Amino acid sequence: MIIHQLSVFLENKKGRLFEAIETLAKNGINISALSLAEACEYGVVRMIVDDTELSKSVLKDSGVVVSVSKAVAVAMNDSPGGARDILKVLAQADVNIEYMYAFVGKTTGKALMVLRTDDIEKTEKILKENGLGEVNPADIYRI
Amino acid sequence: MIRDRKIECMPRDELKKLQSERLCALVARMYDKVELFRMRMDELGLKPGDIKGVEDLDKLPFSYKKDLRDYYPYGLFAEPLENVSRIHASSGTTGKRIVVGYTQNDIDMWGECIARMLNGIGLGKDDIVQVSFGYGLFTGGFGLHSGCEKIGATVIPISSGNTALQIQTMIDFKATALCCTPSYAMYLGEEIERLGVKDQLKLKVGIFGAEPWTEDMRKKIEESLNIRAYDIYGLSEVMGPGVACECEYGQGMHIWEDNFIVEIIDPDTGKVLPEGSKGELVFTALTKEAFPLIRYRTRDICSLNTKPCPCGRTHIRMNKPSGRSDDMLIIRGVNVFPSQIEEAILQVSGSEITPNYQIIVDRVNNTDTLDINVEMSEKLFSDDIDVKAVDRLEKALVDKMRSTLGIGAKIHLVNPKTIARSEGKAKRVIDNRKF
Numbered sequence: 001m002i003i004h005q006l007s008v009f010l011e012n013k014k015g016r017l018f019e020a021i022e023t024l025a026k027n028g029i030n031i032s033a034l035s036l037a038e039a040c041e042y043g044v045v046r047m048i049v050d051d052t053e054l055s056k057s058v059l060k061d062s063g064v065v066v067s068v069s070k071a072v073a074v075a076m077n078d079s080p081g082g083a084r085d086i087l088k089v090l091a092q093a094d095v096n097i098e099y100m101y102a103f104v105g106k107t108t109g110k111a112l113m114v115l116r117t118d119d120i121e122k123t124e125k126i127l128k129e130n131g132l133g134e135v136n137p138a139d140i141y142r143i
Numbered sequence: 144m145i146r147d148r149k150i151e152c153m154p155r156d157e158l159k160k161l162q163s164e165r166l167c168a169l170v171a172r173m174y175d176k177v178e179l180f181r182m183r184m185d186e187l188g189l190k191p192g193d194i195k196g197v198e199d200l201d202k203l204p205f206s207y208k209k210d211l212r213d214y215y216p217y218g219l220f221a222e223p224l225e226n227v228s229r230i231h232a233s234s235g236t237t238g239k240r241i242v243v244g245y246t247q248n249d250i251d252m253w254g255e256c257i258a259r260m261l262n263g264i265g266l267g268k269d270d271i272v273q274v275s276f277g278y279g280l281f282t283g284g285f286g287l288h289s290g291c292e293k294i295g296a297t298v299i300p301i302s303s304g305n306t307a308l309q310i311q312t313m314i315d316f317k318a319t320a321l322c323c324t325p326s327y328a329m330y331l332g333e334e335i336e337r338l339g340v341k342d343q344l345k346l347k348v349g350i351f352g353a354e355p356w357t358e359d360m361r362k363k364i365e366e367s368l369n370i371r372a373y374d375i376y377g378l379s380e381v382m383g384p385g386v387a388c389e390c391e392y393g394q395g396m397h398i399w400e401d402n403f404i405v406e407i408i409d410p411d412t413g414k415v416l417p418e419g420s421k422g423e424l425v426f427t428a429l430t431k432e433a434f435p436l437i438r439y440r441t442r443d444i445c446s447l448n449t450k451p452c453p454c455g456r457t458h459i460r461m462n463k464p465s466g467r468s469d470d471m472l473i474i475r476g477v478n479v480f481p482s483q484i485e486e487a488i489l490q491v492s493g494s495e496i497t498p499n500y501q502i503i504v505d506r507v508n509n510t511d512t513l514d515i516n517v518e519m520s521e522k523l524f525s526d527d528i529d530v531k532a533v534d535r536l537e538k539a540l541v542d543k544m545r546s547t548l549g550i551g552a553k554i555h556l557v558n559p560k561t562i563a564r565s566e567g568k569a570k571r572v573i574d575n576r577k578f
Contacts, residue, residue, distance in 0.1 A: 007527055009524060011558070042530060064558075065519075065559060067526065070527075
């Protein structure tokens with residue numbers, strides 16, 4: 001399933017992540033998943049939240065650079081080989097993964113993987129065709 | 144030792160007479176050979192014959208750095224190229240460099256100016272001088288080099304860079320004198336202390352210039368290298384290093400008035416200021432053949448010291464320049480104009496960054512630092528945020544700055560709309576250095 005994630009761009013300085021997260025907390029926003037990618041001077045925090053649009057607007061108002069972008073969420077068995085099955089079909093279909101992050105769902109007992117690939121639509125289609133891990137939006141946005 | 148007692152200790156009235164004769168000859172020669180000067184004289188209704196001596200100097204038109212750009216590359220030369228034996232150049236306010244030329248006589252005169260200093264601070268033919276100023280279009284390396292040859296010293300023309308090799312050379316070749324920028328001397332001193340090789344040095348003196356430095360830096364350099372440190376001043380338009388030099392007393396730099404006339408003017412009105420005032424330095428190069436200049440506006444803010452010097456030389460002394468009357472920055476000895484930085488930013492990317500930037504200059508561990516904050520545009524974040532794209536942008540800016548300015552700059556990409564927009568002229572430059 002295609003989902004919306006929040007990307008926050010942060011200068012690599014003390015307290016910047018805290019400030020952004022605090023803004024979300026103050027506005028009653030719950031974070032389901034979070035991943036932090038780092039470069040030398042900058043970092044990008046990617047998050048899945050229960051209210052993407054509200055998050056975007058409150059972060060923007062606080063002066064943070066934020067964007068909303070698409071990614072593919074897929075469920076997998078929380079057991080050895082769960083991730084392999086998914087990555088295998090994508091590799092066979094020549095899909096290139098730019099980044100991914102995974103977390104264990106609260107209600108389903110399954111693990112969830114968020115993938116950003118060079119072709120989001122194609123990725124979703126391939127996973128569907130292979131009957132792999134359809135996700136319930138409620139599980140993804142509010143676990 | 145005073146190299147040329149007749150000239151260096153010439154009574155001031157005789158010196159003035161010599162300047163007057165040379166000025167009249169210069170005005171006649173430039174009127175004949177340099178179109179821009181002739182045009183400016185004609186505009187003022189002046190003929191060479193109207194100038195009878197230095198007392199008429201303030202009637203003459205000023206010349207500016209912009210002239211060198213407008214007449215790039217050879218338009219202001221007073222000699223045909225067949226008589227020009229060398230070219231030097233330095234960065235101008237925009238992409239175009241400023242170009243100067245020297246005849247063999249000019250190079251000899253330049254060498255003499257520096258030789259007076261070298262002899263003055265106790266150097267001679269037994270000395271081994273390590274010239275760690277850059278050799279090339281920059282005037283530093285070759286300028287000091289010709290001075291060393293004049294006094295018969297042994298020159299090590301090592302040029303700038305490669306600190307480990309510099310230190311090894313100075314130890315192995317038993318250098319007794321070092322020439323470089325003061326900030327590089329500080330750095331060498333720190334490295335020498337770190338390596339614990341100070342007692343292997345044979346250095347006695349150092350000649351430092353091409354950038355502003357303080358008395359505090361002088362003390363530190365003297366301690367760390369166990370030398371006496373002396374200041375040298377110059378600019379390529381006027382000649383290069385050696386227009387003014389400290390003597391053995393190190394109390395201000397003697398301007399070699401047989402070759403240069405100095406004035407201090409109000410940078411806003413152009414009026415000559417009374418003796419002792421602080422203002423903009425203006426030079427007339429009396430004896431240069433290939434590239435003479437009349438009343439050249441240096442933009443350096445400075446004051447002159449007319450008191451007699453204990454060394455016995457009669458030539459007037461200038462204090463260390465205390466600032467600039469334009470926005471030029473001197474960073475690690477290199478002239479940098481904010482307009483060059485702006486142009487470079489605009490050339491890198493139109494849509495990913497905004498033209499909002501800020502330049503921060505500081506001095507950390509006695510080395511100048513250049514930091515440039517560049518504002519990213521919202522467009523860079525329209526879809527997903529790609530850190531790699533931001534990194535690429537940063538690298539492109541770093542490369543562009545290095546190729547444009549000739550020195551490294553640290554680039555900080557900052558969030559959109561975070562650099563303050565001011566109502567009037569934006570505060571683009573923050574210089575935290577203290578001179």
